Amino acid sequence: MDWVTIIGFGAALCSTVSFMPQAWRIVKTRDTSSLSAPMYAINTIGFLLWLIYGLMQGQWPLILTNGICLVLAAFILMMTLASSKQKAKISDALE
Known part of the structure; x- marks a missing residue:
């Protein structure tokens, strides 16, 4: 394996x-008050676009990395936008 790889x-x-640490912290504390929903929305869109780009190029490293990042960033965004009741329900299901 070369250095570039x-x-x-x-x-x-x-x-x-x-x-992962941010997502796990949200599940444990159910607190997203210090997170920026617009930043996570932009970040999630960015991962989606990188995923589409990777798919169009047939580049598996881009597809896998950005697919996983998209899921995690979307989860954090979803939890940031969710009500306290919804956060508790999701967190209970994941614990």
Whole structure:
């Protein structure tokens, strides 16, 4: 494996894993008051566009990484927009 591939895998891993602590914190605390819904909306759209781009190019690293990031960012956005009751219901189901 060459250095370019190793750096690409490292970047993909960091991008994907970076959302997991935030998503888990939301499930545990049910608190999204400090998060910006517009930022997560833009971020989610960005991941969707990268996923579409990857699909159009047939680039599996882009497809996998951005597909996973899209799911995690969309979950965080959904929880940010959800009511307290909805957050509790979702969090209870995931715990």
